[in-house]
Amino acid sequence: MAQIAVIIVNYNGKEDTIECLNSLATCHSVSFTPIVVDNGSTDGSVATLSSHFPSLHLIRSETNLGFAGGNNLGITYALEQGFSHLCLLNNDTTVAPSFLSALASSYKEHSILGAKLINAKNHALLDHLGGIWNADRLEFDLVGAGANAALYKNKIQLDYVCGCALFASRSVFERVGFLYEPFFLYWEESDFCMRAKKAGILSYSCPDALVYHKGAIAPEKKSSLTSYYAQRNRLLFLSRNISLTSTQKKTLRKILFRKCKHFLLHILQLPFSKKKKRIVYEWAEIRGIIHGIRGRYGKL
Secondary structure (H helix, E strand, O other): OOEEEEEEEEOOOHHHHHHHHHHHOOOOOOEEEEEEEEEOOOOOHHHHHHHHOOOOEEEEEOOOOHHHHHHHHHHHHHHHOOOOEEEEEEOOEEEOOOHHHHHHHHOOOOEEEEEEEEEOOOOOEEOOOEEEEEOOOOEEEEEOOOOEHHHOOOOOEEOEEOOOEEEEEHHHHHHHOOOOHHHOOOOHHHHHHHHHHHOOOEEEEEEEEEEEEOOOOOHHHOOHHHHHHHHHHHHHHHHHHOOOOHHHHHHHHHHHHHHHHHHHHHHHOHHHOOOHHHHHHHHHHHHHHHHHHHOOOOOO
8 A cells, every 4th residue: 555745845825735735635545644845935834834734744944945945855754754655746736536546546666657737727728747858949848738638538658747746656766866956946847757767767647636736837827937947947957868969059059049139139129019028038038048058056
């Protein structure tokens, strides 16, 4: 019988975390323990969560360690306590009652499973399942992004599963290691799954493990922070996982040059532009690229 640790990182999101934990409490037919890592919250999360869930195992970090660092605190504890399986779960999710039993029953050793992520605002649509590496574009093609959820009924092999809900045995973490903390935010699960793939550990979607994600991919989710980390960490991912050919190096230079050119053109058009937010996002991308080239990683 699997003994599952469900690791949830909270950062100033106590309402979401409470809702996530309440949905987990409906899970049946499997033994699990929720572990919440508070990532330096300043909104009273620790006191509120302790009051709502007196028996909850709550790990407190004094500072925000990012997605990778926060999860690593939970992973370390779960491995020390001897849990057989670990599930990383975003706090801005709710889960179906069969979520964990579906993962446990379909899990095969030396693999990684991801959930079927549903858009919490529209249950007919997927968020996305993860990605398949596109060597020509030097990025991942997201599988199922915004698609009809009913069409995705079968297990799919992926190059990475979304870290919003990632399930694996302790042996996978012992073999692959932890999330790479210099990412801080974004691309860390891609890096983890690609490292696992090189070790012969493949990633799959689990169509019966339903998770409803409030932070599903959408234009309104974009911010200067997400723009910065997405571009910077792409370069970190490439440096760690991909041996670029001469052709791919040219492609990368073209991609980076194009972003710089668009930014400069939009700066010139700024007095007449009605999309001034675009300039803010593009400047964040340029900063991310500069920091990536200079090797400046971790928290911005």
